[in-house]
Amino acid sequence: MYTSIVILIVVASVLMCLIVLIQESKGGGLAADYSNNNQILGAPKTTNFIEKTTWVLAGVMIFLSVISVAFLPKAGSDDSVFMQQAIEQAATNPANVPAMQQPAATEAPAEAPAETPAQ
16 A cells, blocks of 8 residues: 555646646746637636646645555564674573673784704
């Protein structure tokens, strides 16, 4: 269900991008080429339709985003990371004795080559 809601949000956002590009802005936008044709062909309220569509798509995206929270996939467990580590450590160290660190192994100094007596 969550995946289908996310897909609907993506579709609505792509449609929103296209509608916003078509809208007439202060500079004219992409709709500037078609606004004269709308008046000639007898459809002067096309810009109202585009504006209403923008608001509807914005509302749909907000609604779907809020609803998607209810369908979020649940995590594997509710325990914190610290609790999980404590449980794992208790399982591997049943006496709860702190691990003793091994002393660092020191290397024996390399022996100097034996000197040969001078002849």
